[in-house]
Amino acid sequence: MEKFVVTGMENGLRGRVQISGSKNAVLPILAACLLTQDICEIRNVPPLLDVEHMAELLCAMGAKVDFDKEKEIVTVQAEEIAQAEGNYEAAGKMRASFLAAGALLGRCGQARLPLPGGCQIGSRPVDLHLKGFQIMGAKNRQEHGMVELTAKNLKGGEIYLDFPSVGATENIMLAAVLAKGKTVIQNAAAEPEISDLADFLRKMGAEIEGDGTDTITITGVRELHGAVHTVIPDRIEAGTFMTAAAITGGDILLEHAKEEHLKPVIAKLAECNVKTENTEDGLRVYRKGKLHPIQLKTMPYPGFPTDMQAQFMSLMAVAKGTSVITETVFENRFMHAGELQRMGADIKIDSRSAVIEGVEGLTGAKVRATDLRAGAALILSALAAKGDTEISDIYHIERGYHQIDEKLRQLGAEIRREEE
Numbered sequence: 001m002e003k004f005v006v007t008g009m010e011n012g013l014r015g016r017v018q019i020s021g022s023k024n025a026v027l028p029i030l031a032a033c034l035l036t037q038d039i040c041e042i043r044n045v046p047p048l049l050d051v052e053h054m055a056e057l058l059c060a061m062g063a064k065v066d067f068d069k070e071k072e073i074v075t076v077q078a079e080e081i082a083q084a085e086g087n088y089e090a091a092g093k094m095r096a097s098f099l100a101a102g103a104l105l106g107r108c109g110q111a112r113l114p115l116p117g118g119c120q121i122g123s124r125p126v127d128l129h130l131k132g133f134q135i136m137g138a139k140n141r142q143e144h145g146m147v148e149l150t151a152k153n154l155k156g157g158e159i160y161l162d163f164p165s166v167g168a169t170e171n172i173m174l175a176a177v178l179a180k181g182k183t184v185i186q187n188a189a190a191e192p193e194i195s196d197l198a199d200f201l202r203k204m205g206a207e208i209e210g211d212g213t214d215t216i217t218i219t220g221v222r223e224l225h226g227a228v229h230t231v232i233p234d235r236i237e238a239g240t241f242m243t244a245a246a247i248t249g250g251d252i253l254l255e256h257a258k259e260e261h262l263k264p265v266i267a268k269l270a271e272c273n274v275k276t277e278n279t280e281d282g283l284r285v286y287r288k289g290k291l292h293p294i295q296l297k298t299m300p301y302p303g304f305p306t307d308m309q310a311q312f313m314s315l316m317a318v319a320k321g322t323s324v325i326t327e328t329v330f331e332n333r334f335m336h337a338g339e340l341q342r343m344g345a346d347i348k349i350d351s352r353s354a355v356i357e358g359v360e361g362l363t364g365a366k367v368r369a370t371d372l373r374a375g376a377a378l379i380l381s382a383l384a385a386k387g388d389t390e391i392s393d394i395y396h397i398e399r400g401y402h403q404i405d406e407k408l409r410q411l412g413a414e415i416r417r418e419e420e
């Protein structure tokens with residue numbers, strides 16, 4: 001197992017950083033490649049562990065997958081689906097494997113996958129995914145921790161999502177593109193990753209409207225063909241580097257970041273007295289004066305992203321004054337608070353709210369990454385702390401951030417990888 005050792009910075013991060021392709025866009029797009037027997041070429045794919053897990057799963061189902069990590073291109077051809085299922089080993093490692101369910105249902109009318117388990121941030125049920133499939137005529141049987149879905153003929157239907165779930169919206173879209181008739185998803189998620197999936201599916205010949213709004217209409221077609229697609233930049237990686245510039249009082253330029261996907265993060269950084277400028281070279285982020293405390297509430301897009309909540313808690317830990325963060329999306333996404341307290345942060349948790357009293361400065365300590373974004377938040381607090389911080393269980397971080405240590409070193413950070 002490896003750990004990061006981060007030395008607190010006297011001056012802020014400076015320089016340019018290249019934002020990679022979006023993890024949360026590429027995972028459903030790879031699942032969508034199961035919907036055609038033609039070749040699909042996906043570009044700007046970050047070589048992350050989660051992407052490799054999804055590639056392994058597609059291979060286990062009979063697809064040919066080539067992942068050129070240098071060029072960041074994945075080529076998939078699911079000429080035939082040898083088995084419309086993923087075993088616990090292949091699919092149990094990553095919740096997003098469940099996105100194969102919709103694609104398998106659409107392609108071959110059946111799917112057998114492990115029921116995704118919970119994780120640190122919440123129970124993460126898939127009841128809304130299953131509700132959508134049932135409305136489309138799929139039978140759903142669960143035993144021994146596996147979900148078995150069968151649909152003689154998948155038909156379109158009217159599906160209302162009790163919560164605008166990203167995964168449920170994506171999974172239903174994947175099942176609906178080849179179903180008979182029209183599917184309408186009400187209270188759908190509107191994240192940019194949903195629109196990126198819709199763009200890819202349309203290139204394959206799907207008929208989809210309304211992605212990016214709360215009502216998505218899919219009209220089933222007879223078959224889909226191969227396509228070439230470049231994945232959107234990762235708005236959460238971009239937001240994480242923006243927050244790194246903010247917490248260290250730096251001045252950085254993000255290349256490839258899409259400003260329109262970052263509006264809620266830009267708005268809240270502005271409230272903290274952090275400036276953002278869209279230049280022809282990229283998105284410039286810098287802080288001149290002191291950080292201001294803020295009130296923050298995570299919401300489904302276009303609200304403030306839950307995946308940026310931990311990073312902002314690190315920022316608020318050193319913003320003089322009282323800040324309040326409310327986490328409305330997941331029921332247990334404050335695991336990073338305890339680790340930040342070990343570094344001297346003053347944080348009080350009350351169910352879904354955290355009250356943070358900004359302190360003069362944090363001190364380096366031994367801490368543990370509990371999940372992907374919590375781990376990223378600890379790197380940020382370590383950059384601003386006095387002395388060295390050791391962050392263990394960094395495999396969580398590397399699931400979602402390609403070469404985060406190298407990218408930070410290019411910006412002047414002192415961060416090295418060591419054996420635990």
Ligand code: EPZ
Pocket residue numbers: 023024025027096122123124125126127128129130163164165166167168189306307329330331372373400
């Ligand atoms: C996606 O997870 C992202 N993962 C998450 O990013 C992100 O935090 C989340 O969306 C919210 O934006 C990927 O895209 C691979 P949800 P997902 O379904 O689809 C409840 C990261 O850090 N819910 O929108 O699993 C659920 O319990 C990861 O990159 C149901 O109740 O999120 C949660 O409280 C972490 N029933 C809320 O909805 C369901 O059937 C949001 O979940 C589905 C979800």
